[in-house]
Amino acid sequence: MKNTTNLLLFFLLITCSAFAQDFRFGKVSKEEVSQKKCPIDSSANAAYLYKSRRSYINYTENKGFHLITEIFERIKIYDADGFDHATQIISLYKSDSRSDSESYSGLKAYTYNLVGGKLEEIKLKNDGIFEEEVSKYRDHVKITMPNISVGSVIDIKYRVESPFLSNVDDFVLQTDIPIMNLEASFKSPEYFNYKINARGYLPISPNLETGNEKITFASKAQYGNSYGAYSGTGTTSRSDVDFRTNKYSFNLKDIPALRDEPYVGNIDNYRSTVKFELSYTQFPQSTVTNYSTTWEDVVKTIYKNDSFGSELNKSGYYDDHIDQLLESATNDLEKIALIFGYVRNHMSWNGYYGKLTDNGVKRAYKERSGNVAEINLMLTSMMRYAGLESYPVLVSTRSNGIPLFPTIDGYNYVIASVKSDNGFVLLDATSKFSTPNVLPTRTLNWEGRVIRNDGSSTTVNLYPSIKAKNTVSAMVTLDEQGSINGSIRTVFSNHNALKYREKYIGSEQESFIQSKENTYGGMEIEEFNVANDLDFSKPVMETYSFTKESQAEVIGDKIYFSPLFFMRDLENPFKLEKREFPIDFGYPSGSKYMINVVIPEGYEVESIPEPVAFSLPDNLGTFKFKITEGANSSVQLMMESDINSSLIPANYYKSIKTFFQEMVDKENEKVVLKKV
Incomplete structure (x- = not known):
């Protein structure tokens, strides 16, 4: 029995090892297609089972030195949300001279599915390849894989040739889906010295190997006749040049996904990436040409x-x-x-x-x-x-x-x-x-x-020191059914004015109003007007009147409502327990709301939320909230919030998350009215 058990374990180890390590193109296994969840992230909608990139500088007599990049990727689709990863894009750079352009070749791709318990292989055909000019400097080759379904595995490989030796694409070692196995390498002759710049949170330790290669040059000497013309005959001589190469390799496993978060700015700033940038060149019997050694x-x-x-x-x-x-x-x-x-x-x-x-x-x-x-x-x-x-x-x-x-x-x-x-x-x-x-x-x-x-x-x-402000003044009348009508004036300054003008100027006012009505869930807007939209020396001022239903809960003889109504925030944008990235608001900003609500006739205020004032550490932000009973059967809200810094370090995340949650909670507290 013991021998049988050991034999079984032996065969299981062999099977698992083969499954984990056989990453040859086209050698997809049933186990890979049958896999239901990503082993390192059960929430992943797709994953790279294998991701390989091999870049190297190659020499040919007709082209000289060129950069070659060979790509092979195996992608697993776990659910329908992962179907987007069945579309891949090859980005090709070009200059004004068509002779100096990147090109691709050797594109092969297959989709693998299990059909009736058997592995089905579907080849990418020409109708799934689309070439488009994105700009005069960039072309895209868009690849749409065939027969994609939940569980599919994709194999894709291709080769890119580039004359731009100083423009090596970043080695992206972390994506928005997990990577189970990653192999990458960059090899260059000794004549090209590249700096290695790494960013991100993954521990990256490239392996450096040096080697020796040679270039063979061929030249042909022809003999001329008495008239100075060449006879077409001659001798060919060959000479070899030996040179040293540097090869940097990366071998990583179980790389977690890097998913975007609110107020990140550009998530790529924090993605684990390695950049090879040409620092200088030095060819035999030539001086050093510097490119980017220092600022x-x-x-x-x-x-x-x-x-x-x-x-x-x-x-x-x-x-x-x-x-x-x-x-x-x-x-x-x-x-x-x-x-x-x-x-x-x-x-x-x-x-x-x-x-x-x-x-x-x-x-x-x-x-x-x-x-x-x-x-x-x-x-x-x-x-x-x-x-x-x-x-x-x-x-x-x-x-x-x-x-x-x-x-x-x-x-x-x-x-x-x-x-x-x-x-x-x-x-x-x-x-x-x-x-x-x-x-x-x-x-x-x-x-x-x-x-x-x-x-x-x-x-x-580059971050501004002047705060962008929104100042909102509203007069609102609430009726017994919970509907409201009134008027709103909003003043936008600095970057908030810039953003408003970008959306408003040049648009059809009717469609602009309709978009605002849809944003607020079917609100009806009339008497819409914008002032100072073309006077950039002044803030933009927007005014309109409105009506909107179902803005209060009517239960028995009581009415419950938030004085912010449709203007309140419903959820905290910060949901993660912890965060490694700074919070990038773009610019310091603030908002101020002054809202007067006339309550229905025959009702009086039973209770109002307590006033609060709280702040972030180190004067990074403040929040003030106060509701008072006014004359003539009304309640008045005064609310101010400020974020005083464009970029807040990640160590403040817990405070930021709590700050926003307390704001949301306060904005959603209710005034309670009772029938007299």
Whole structure:
């Protein structure tokens, strides 16, 4: 019996080992397709059973050095919510020259299902492959797998060839679904020195191996005739060049999913990722060419680019217009406002990010359209022409992540700045609704890097110090059936005004009103009006009258209602027990509600919620709530809440969660009326 048991255990170990380690393409097992839940996360809707990436720099005589990336992934679908992972995208970068573009090849993919107890293999066909141009710099190959159902396993592999050796895609070691097994490697010749920048919370220890390889060069010598023409005959000589390689490998197991949370900003800032960035190159008998060893190298590389520094020195295309514009200006603040408004109104952003110009500032000015760099370098140049101390500021947008290390690729955007007695005034003329020091939300991402005229740099905080406010005043009448009618006035300032203008200006007012009615669950709005929408020097003011049913509970001879009615928050956005990421609100903000509720005739107030005032530690936020009985059968609510910091460290999460929960609880407490 003992021998039988040992033999059974032996075969089980062999079976489990084979199941866990056989990750050859197309070798999907029944056990993998039959698996019901992810072993490390029972809530996962999908998982990578195996994720492999192999990137290396290869040399061929006709192309020179190229970056090759080979991808193989095995994905398990656990439920219908995981079907999205059956669609994969290959992103391919291209330059203005079609010869300098990434390409893919060797695409193979299969879907595996169990049908009648047998493993069924369905091949990806051409009708599941869609190629599309996303922009002039990026193409996408979208892959939609066939016959996807709950339990499916997908195998997919392909190869990408790239001429952009300085632009190695990040090695993403953590995704929004678990990864059971991950293997990744990057190999480069000794001529290319790459820095390794890692971020995230996973313990990452790459294994470094050095090796030796060689390149064989072939050259053919031809013989000429008496007329100087070649005869087509000759000899071929071959020579070998030996070089050393560096290979970094990562082997990880049971990597947990990284799921997005409220107020994170960009979850990729906290995703475990490794970036290989070209630091310098040194070829035989050649000097070192630096790319991004230090911040000084980064700034000088960008500044010396013809599509950046030299563009700042061009002024002949606009000087007459600016001279005329500034005739009425009496101080620097007026100059800033006039020039900024002129560029914002004269230019239209074409939607392209970039720290470098595409067609140049002169052409962009003439065509009244350009990318981010063309508009904001033009703005910087005009400010300098007016005698202001103005500098470009390199920015990494929220979607691009935070450049923690000296990096060229880490910056994808540029804004303008003007030095003042109180620091820097920050400007971005790509937004039609931006104002000085009120930048588009996409740019509010930690710090920008100010580039001085001599190529040196300093950092500047991109988060605003001025609070964005919403001030709400409402007059509400409540009837015996629990319906309400009244009027509301809301004043939006700073970034709240910017966001409102982005939604409102250019939209059809009827559809804008309908969207607001739908947001508040069938509320009827009349007498809608918006003031100062086009006067950016003032806050936006929205007013309307409304009616809405079922805003109070009528039970017997009592009525229960929250004075905030449809304006109250119903749940706490922070639900996790603990959090490892900072809380990113984008900008400091506050709201103030002043609501007067006229109660139905024949009723009186039986009870009202107690007043409260509480705050977050270190003056990070405050909340005040007070309800009083007013004259003429009314109750009055005064409520204020403030978040005083754009970015709050994760160690305050417990306090933040409690703070928001107490706010929600208080907003939902009821005034009780009783029939007289």
